[in-house]
Amino acid sequence: MGLGQASLRNLTLRRLPAALALLLALIGFLVVAQVRTEWRIKRALRIPSTQLQELAFTLRDQERRRAGLEAQVADLRERLVDYERAASEGRTTVARTGRALQEMRALVGLTPLEGPGIILELNDSTRPPRAGEDPNKTILHYTDISGIVAELWVAGAEAIAINGERVVASTGINCVGTTILCNTKRLAPPYIITAIGDPARLRQYLRRPGGGLELLAAFDFPVRLTARNLVRVPAYRGTYRFEHTNVIGQE
Amino acid sequence: MWLPVVGLILGVALGYLFSVEIPLGYVKYTAIAILAAIDTILGGLRAQLEERFALAIFLSGFVVNAAFAALLTGIGDLLGLDIYLGAVIAFSIRIFDNVGFIRRDVIMGYLRTGPREAQRPAAGGKIV
Numbered sequence: 001m002g003l004g005q006a007s008l009r010n011l012t013l014r015r016l017p018a019a020l021a022l023l024l025a026l027i028g029f030l031v032v033a034q035v036r037t038e039w040r041i042k043r044a045l046r047i048p049s050t051q052l053q054e055l056a057f058t059l060r061d062q063e064r065r066r067a068g069l070e071a072q073v074a075d076l077r078e079r080l081v082d083y084e085r086a087a088s089e090g091r092t093t094v095a096r097t098g099r100a101l102q103e104m105r106a107l108v109g110l111t112p113l114e115g116p117g118i119i120l121e122l123n124d125s126t127r128p129p130r131a132g133e134d135p136n137k138t139i140l141h142y143t144d145i146s147g148i149v150a151e152l153w154v155a156g157a158e159a160i161a162i163n164g165e166r167v168v169a170s171t172g173i174n175c176v177g178t179t180i181l182c183n184t185k186r187l188a189p190p191y192i193i194t195a196i197g198d199p200a201r202l203r204q205y206l207r208r209p210g211g212g213l214e215l216l217a218a219f220d221f222p223v224r225l226t227a228r229n230l231v232r233v234p235a236y237r238g239t240y241r242f243e244h245t246n247v248i249g250q251e
Numbered sequence: 252m253w254l255p256v257v258g259l260i261l262g263v264a265l266g267y268l269f270s271v272e273i274p275l276g277y278v279k280y281t282a283i284a285i286l287a288a289i290d291t292i293l294g295g296l297r298a299q300l301e302e303r304f305a306l307a308i309f310l311s312g313f314v315v316n317a318a319f320a321a322l323l324t325g326i327g328d329l330l331g332l333d334i335y336l337g338a339v340i341a342f343s344i345r346i347f348d349n350v351g352f353i354r355r356d357v358i359m360g361y362l363r364t365g366p367r368e369a370q371r372p373a374a375g376g377k378i379v
Binding site for chain 2 (some may be wrong): 015019021024
C-alpha cells in the first residue's frame with residue numbers, strides 16, 4: 001500500500017461524514033416530505049394512501065358506470081317524451097273513439113234518447129163485436145203495430161219505443177196467442193208508440209190517406225196521435241250477442 | 252461525527268420549510284430513493300468499519316442504484332406491474348445484510364480492542 005493510496009484513503013475517510021451528511025439530508029428531506037404528504041392525504045381523505053390506487057380504480061369504474069347511467073337517463077327521457085307525445089295523441093284518439101262509441105251506442109239503442117216527436121196511443125176497439133163477426137177484427141194485431149212502426153221509420157223516425165220497449169234492429173213484433181210481443185216482452189193494451197223525429201212530418205205521414213192509421217180508424221180502433229216537443233225513448237234492455245256470427249273484414 | 256447529524260437535521264428542516272408535495276404517482280420513487288439512501292449510508296458505514304471505504308464507490312453506488320431502481324419502477328409503471336417491489340425488497344435485504352455486518356463488525360471490534368478502535372481488517376463482501 002503506497003503513500004499516495006494512504007493519503008487518498010485518509011482523504012476519503014475524512015470525506016465520509018460529508019457524504020453521510022449529504023445522504024442523510026436527502027433522507028430527511030424525502031422522509032419529511034413523504035410523511036407530510038401522507039398526513040395530508042389521511043387528513044383530507046381519511047384513508048391510507050396505499051388504498052388510493054384501488055380507490056382510483058373504483059372511482060374510474062364508477063365514473064364509467066355513471067356515464068352509462070347518464071346515457072340511459074337521457075335515453076329514457078327521450079323515450080318519456082315520445083311516450084308523452086303518444087299519450088297525448090292517444091288521449092285524443094281515446095276521446096274520439098269514446099265519442100264514436102257513444103254515438104254507436106245511441107244509434108244501436110243502448111242509450112235513452114229524447115227529442116221532439118209523437119206519441120201514438122192505440123187500443124183495441126171499444127165497439128163490441130157484432131153477432132157473427134170475427135172477434136179478431138176488434139182487437140189490434142201485431143201486424144198493425146208492426147205496420148205502424150214501419151210507417152214511422154219511413155216517415156223519418158229516429159227512435160221508436162212501444163210501451164217502453166225500444167225498437168232496435170233485432171226487434172221483432174209478433175204474437176203468442178192473443179198477446180203481442182215486442183222484444184219478446186209481452187205488450188198489453190193500450191199500445192203507446194213513442195217516436196222521436198220531426199213531429200209534423202211523422203204526423204203527416206201517419207195521417208196520410210190510405211195510411212195505417214186511417215185503416216185503423218176505419219175499423220173503429222181508438223187512435224190518439226199527439227205531437228210533442230219532447231218525448232223520451234228508453235234504452236234497449238235486451239242483449240246483443242253473436243254466437244254464430246263472425247265479423248267480416250275485422251281483425 | 253457531528254456532520255451527518257447536521258445533515259439529517261438540515262434535511263428535515265428543509266422538508267419542513269419547503270412543503271414539497273410529492274405527487275401520488277411518484278410515491279414509489281420516493282420510497283426507492285429513501286431506501287437507496289439508507290442502503291448507501293449503511294454500506295458506507297460498513298465499508299468504513301472494514302476500512303474499504305471509497306467516496307467514488309459510495310456516491311456512485313447511491314446514484315447508480317437509485318437510478319436503476321427508478322428505471323425498474325418506471326418500467327413497472329409502463330407494464331402495469333409492481334416491479335419496483337423487487338427494488339424495494341433488494342434494498343431492504345441489502346439494508347438488513349449491512350446492518351447485520353455492521354453489528355458484527357462493531358461487536359467484534361468491541362470484544363477485541365475496546366470501544367475506541369472498533370475496526371476490522373477487510374473481509375471479502377459486498378460494498379455498497
